[in-house]
Amino acid sequence: MTLRAPVQLVDPATYSFQRPLREFIRRPSTIVYLSIVAAVALICFVGPAFGDDPNSTGFAVLTPPDAQHLAGTDGLGRDLLARMMLGGRSSLLVGVAVAALCLTVAVVVGGLAGFYGGLADRLLTKVSEFFQVVPSIILALVAVTLLGSSLPLIILILSATMWPQVARIVRAECMRIALLGYVESSRAAGFSSLRIFWSDVLPNAFPPVLVATTMTVGRAILSESSLSFLGLGDANIPSWGALLYDAQPFMQIAWWPTLFPGAAIFIVVLTANMLGDRLNDSLNPALSRVK
Template identity: 45%
Template sequence: MKQDIKVEHPGVEALRMFMRNPAAIAGMAILLVVVLVSVAGPWVYPADPFEMITAPMTPPFTEEAWLGSDQLGRDVLTGLIHGGRATLAVGAIAALLSVTIGVTLGAMAGYYGGRVDAALMRVTEFFQVLPSLLFAMVVVTLFSPSLVTVTLAIGSVSWPSTARLARAEFLKIRGLEFVRAERAIGARHARIIWKVILPNALPPLVVSATLAIGAAILFEAGLSFLGLGDPNQMSWGLMIGSARQYVLSAWWPVVFPGAAIFVTVLAVSLIGDGLNDALNPKLRER
């Protein structure tokens, strides 16, 4: 009798391997808590993060302010809850913009090759050697600091590594038999790029997109630390930047938002490592 051999879908197998990774699950749980607190926290705890509620530099673990107050008497806990939304939004949207630009340019370069590849790679190299922080500072300064300009600045300087990765994947896949078969039946270039090659190049790009979120969060914190964050929108980076000069006399307005950034970026990195292991066929075989 013939036995039916069940072939598992690669996505199901990757999900199973991801769920077996304790570090990735821990990262997912931490990120989920951070997102829930940042999204639902302002409704559960509807206080104004810019309101001065107590004496400046009130130490933490007091009745007036559980995590203390900053140099203006603002509640650090309220700032953490309300600031997470802006920080996560900048990280996610800037990463999406960065990945979109990088994948588009990398896909075009890898698929068409020749002069198109040479021209797009020269543009990529120009942005790669450009001091990204300095360029972002110039963009934010020219168009005034706001969440929109900070997000656009981060996304516009963070895409070269994704573009190179996408180009390498398209160069590797474009010569395979199933791609040649699509060309033979007269498929359009747009279909081959976005519906044939891109789905097969997604695994490393998904990992790159995940890690780009953490990088964007750190980038936003760096700009805010330099005083280039949106002064009208509370964020973890703004909290650190506004209290940086008082850190020797009062550590809590800097340490608590810094710890929130550290934990969030660590969680994203753990998820990225887990996705890398789960989406890598060679690691799945092991």
């Protein structure tokens, strides 16, 4: 009589998420993009401790980049590189905080709406349709104008305008996964709906949600920069968009106050979007073959 080895069951969440994530991290392009993000974060959060005072006006006005001021000085005689490093903190903080808040709200609201359906699902659909009709940047402009322009308030406003896009993805994935066989098996085994949602449905819905959250970082930085460029950012905390706003009167006589903050926004947003694209390729290999 031949004894057969016991069949090993594979956890669906482990199979569908952890292996592509390891593949994503090992990609050469991912290493390059992550290195860029890490370098920018390190410069912004550690660099101010070794640079000039970003608020000091003791330098010559509109000095071009040189050995003493690598990015030049602005219209008030402040070191532009020091202000860019300080402003980078605000821009990066906004991007990460908005993405985290959007992910949290979207997972709870969108996941429960997609898994349970009913009134919650109908309400989420109506809210998402409202935010799709009205551009989020317009809502952010109105809210900042009426409520103020502190950095925490800007983060809350941008999160309130961006979470429905992520929530719709969570809802669609949870609705799809709720009909799969292993979810039905869990129901037949007598597990509660809440346990099935947190242990079986939500982990398998997470990969596309993670891609959307990565894209949200770049969108949040662009939105915050747009508000600051329009003069609606936090006046007490510089950001890259605020530096572009301050450089407007000097655009025809000095190129560096505009070029360097604009390049920083471009590099960070592009890198965040490319990371999201590479993550999507790893989690959806069929799409990467089509490309």
